[in-house]
Amino acid sequence: MTDVRTLGALESSDTDELLRIVDGHCKARDWDVLEELRLRCQEAVTRGKQLWGVDEHIRYRLALEAPAAQAAKVLDEGRARFTLGPLPEVAASTKTWRELAPYMGHGPERRTVVAERVIRGEVVDEEFDLPGLQEWEPKYAVATYKSHEVETPQPKLPGLTIAELPQDPKIFEDPDSEAALTDLVEPWVDQSNGRSQTTSVEGDVLAAVSALGLRGALIAELSPQQAMAQMAWAAASGGAHGERRGAAAGRYLAWWVVSTLADLDWPSPARAVGEACQRMKWLWFDDSSPEGGWALRIAVSDPDLGLAWALSATDVAD
Numbered sequence: 001m002t003d004v005r006t007l008g009a010l011e012s013s014d015t016d017e018l019l020r021i022v023d024g025h026c027k028a029r030d031w032d033v034l035e036e037l038r039l040r041c042q043e044a045v046t047r048g049k050q051l052w053g054v055d056e057h058i059r060y061r062l063a064l065e066a067p068a069a070q071a072a073k074v075l076d077e078g079r080a081r082f083t084l085g086p087l088p089e090v091a092a093s094t095k096t097w098r099e100l101a102p103y104m105g106h107g108p109e110r111r112t113v114v115a116e117r118v119i120r121g122e123v124v125d126e127e128f129d130l131p132g133l134q135e136w137e138p139k140y141a142v143a144t145y146k147s148h149e150v151e152t153p154q155p156k157l158p159g160l161t162i163a164e165l166p167q168d169p170k171i172f173e174d175p176d177s178e179a180a181l182t183d184l185v186e187p188w189v190d191q192s193n194g195r196s197q198t199t200s201v202e203g204d205v206l207a208a209v210s211a212l213g214l215r216g217a218l219i220a221e222l223s224p225q226q227a228m229a230q231m232a233w234a235a236a237s238g239g240a241h242g243e244r245r246g247a248a249a250g251r252y253l254a255w256w257v258v259s260t261l262a263d264l265d266w267p268s269p270a271r272a273v274g275e276a277c278q279r280m281k282w283l284w285f286d287d288s289s290p291e292g293g294w295a296l297r298i299a300v301s302d303p304d305l306g307l308a309w310a311l312s313a314t315d316v317a318d
Contacts, residue, residue, distance in 0.1 A: 002040060010044050010051070018054045022061060023147065031066045034058055056082045063091040064145050071095060072103035075113065081243070084150040085143055089246035092116035093145050097124045115248035129252060129267075136274040138225035141233045142247045152237060152244075154294075155229040157284055160218035165210035166203070174200035177309055180260035184235045184253055185296055185313040187242030194239050194294070194315030201308050205283040205299040208310035218286040227282035227298065228254050234296040239315035261302060261309060279304065285312075292316055
């Protein structure tokens, strides 16, 4: 039964008070009470109360902190638009697939939770979009979710050195490859303050960077593992204000980039993607613009094709 304090906060649409009440119930692990409070918020919304944000926050806290049975229930409701991250990733950050599996339905959320647990190193006997982690892949960056915040640090970059760039690069049209690269940062551009630019050239990675309009740059060679980690991190992120897609989506889009650049069929066998990724030459570059916010500046060449591509993307909070 809802207490007087909670009823007062509901009727006055006092979201700050309601969030404090939610914190208290989470600390006490009163999950049934939280589920009732969600219903109260939903009913209040039908009467014009602006409490949909509290409802979404309770969903988030249940996915993050509640036992697997109650977490799975909120996952099966589908997408949450106003949480710190996709709920399958949120739940997978604190619960194993073994714990969640008996309670999950058979919708897309099930496959996403599996993929999120695989990227964290859990071995699962369940079908999902990509195979298990491969020897040629990195240890991908994953989000750390907390009650009111999420930590998504960028993988560490190697030290940079100054490089002169070739002039008059030979540009050619490659819309499919450039679209795959742009997809890595789509939320930064479409949902936030970000910008991105791509190029395709006949030549090497330095020619691809030059085609962005730069005369010089700070550069560092990336191993294939480092390149995959950077691409997956960016693709998982929503940037400053965009919607986070999750680590599993980031890994998928990094695979998609390699497959597209190498002209592989999709879905591509893991071995073929790995061989393509390892033969390619990867480069991080910096045009010495002010630091801050989110950045993905990566160039790649395929010696077998004699082609190279570059992506420069940034986003800032405001």
